[in-house]
Amino acid sequence: MDSSQLLGLEKRYGAHNYKPLPVVLDRCEGVWVHDIDGRKFLDMLSAYSALSHGHCHPRLVAAAKRQLDRITLTSRAFHNDQLGPFCKQLAELCGQDMVLPMNTGAEAVETALKAARRWGYRVKKVAPNEARIVVFDGNFHGRTISIVSFSADEGYRDGFGPFTPGFDMVPYGDFEALEKAITPNTIAVLVEPIQGEAGVVIPPEGFLRRTRELCDRHHMLMLADEVQTGLGRTGRMFACDHEGVKPDAYILGKALGGGILPVSAVVGKAELLEVFEPGSHGSTFGGNPLAAAVGIEAMTVLKEEKLTERAEAQGKVFRAGLAPLVGNGLVLEIRGKGLLNAAVIDTSVKTARRCCEDLMARGLLCKETHETVIRFAPPLIIDDATLAWSMEQIRQTLQP
Numbered sequence: 001m002d003s004s005q006l007l008g009l010e011k012r013y014g015a016h017n018y019k020p021l022p023v024v025l026d027r028c029e030g031v032w033v034h035d036i037d038g039r040k041f042l043d044m045l046s047a048y049s050a051l052s053h054g055h056c057h058p059r060l061v062a063a064a065k066r067q068l069d070r071i072t073l074t075s076r077a078f079h080n081d082q083l084g085p086f087c088k089q090l091a092e093l094c095g096q097d098m099v100l101p102m103n104t105g106a107e108a109v110e111t112a113l114k115a116a117r118r119w120g121y122r123v124k125k126v127a128p129n130e131a132r133i134v135v136f137d138g139n140f141h142g143r144t145i146s147i148v149s150f151s152a153d154e155g156y157r158d159g160f161g162p163f164t165p166g167f168d169m170v171p172y173g174d175f176e177a178l179e180k181a182i183t184p185n186t187i188a189v190l191v192e193p194i195q196g197e198a199g200v201v202i203p204p205e206g207f208l209r210r211t212r213e214l215c216d217r218h219h220m221l222m223l224a225d226e227v228q229t230g231l232g233r234t235g236r237m238f239a240c241d242h243e244g245v246k247p248d249a250y251i252l253g254k255a256l257g258g259g260i261l262p263v264s265a266v267v268g269k270a271e272l273l274e275v276f277e278p279g280s281h282g283s284t285f286g287g288n289p290l291a292a293a294v295g296i297e298a299m300t301v302l303k304e305e306k307l308t309e310r311a312e313a314q315g316k317v318f319r320a321g322l323a324p325l326v327g328n329g330l331v332l333e334i335r336g337k338g339l340l341n342a343a344v345i346d347t348s349v350k351t352a353r354r355c356c357e358d359l360m361a362r363g364l365l366c367k368e369t370h371e372t373v374i375r376f377a378p379p380l381i382i383d384d385a386t387l388a389w390s391m392e393q394i395r396q397t398l399q400p
Helices: 003-013 058-068 083-094 105-122 175-181 207-217 239-243 289-304 307-325 352-361 384-397
Strands: 025-029 032-035 040-043 098-102 132-136 167-170 186-191 221-225 249-252 264-268 331-337 340-345 367-369 373-376
Touching: 040 384, 058 289, 083 098, 083 249, 083 264, 083 289, 098 105, 105 132, 105 186, 105 221, 105 249, 105 264, 167 175, 175 207, 186 207, 207 221, 207 239, 289 307, 307 331, 307 340, 307 384, 340 352, 352 367, 352 373, 352 384
Parallel strands: 132 167, 132 186, 186 221, 221 249
Antiparallel strands: 025 032, 032 040, 098 264, 249 264, 331 340, 340 373, 367 373
């Protein structure tokens, strides 16, 4: 089938919950993807950081193949020989006590919310059904009913009520508003150290550190959603590391699966995760041996290939190279950390979607968010020459 036929099949039989660029990919390697029409593109999205290791990393593919020949799924009804080593390696990487593995980022967020509520009742001694969790305007933590219940984006909420109660929203990065929102029933603050879906929004310097101190002062949990920002993406192992902050729990996903399959986890202190006992929470596929084996290799590759350090160095080059675009009549701002970056676009001149279509014509696949921002997040394995080439294509494209 040609691309038009395949697009037609997807339009006819697939639910229309996405609006992808009109390109049909059929093979990939490293930072490059190819479409069915023989065109080659640089992946500048990395599946929202899930492909931080690049496409089909040979070590990760080999790890998956080895495991496929042995055992893929047991469910947690039985032990498997990969789960213990996976949990140990991930706990040590995070400097935390325990790991609760799941599959997707949204599942991990839901798991963290359940753990926090039970901790609030059992440890903090909040009255039953009175626990509150503070969240931030512009947040994106997934698409489940409970998560969209505290979204400020009406597009995520429209038609999905009634919503889950128990959440208080304050402006992102506004510490004074956060402080005022705390009540005796507040058990946790759920925060993205950098808001990805909102457009790579970075909080004011010191905000995460002051949030950590506030949580300590009021006996609350700090839950850091590092699904997109964790595992080297921002030039630190975790984005919280930019301020030397360790939360009570990291919420991880995306890159943890090495671009091979969904792997997620909540990694936190024992006091939090020990609120679960057998039967109180679970997942058929969470912690399966195939996922654990790939996750082990993904963490190993991340460290041995120094992908975090590469992201830090290349991110500085990328932002410096694009900085002259600011004020050119189209680009309002260039911002980011590591290899998670964004260009803010003046939509009165051109929409971000149109910019992404123009970039695609030059061989770059990018993604807009909210029509005002283009995200640039290539795999962390990108080499200097390819990064320089991408910058030139962006400079040529983002002209008014």
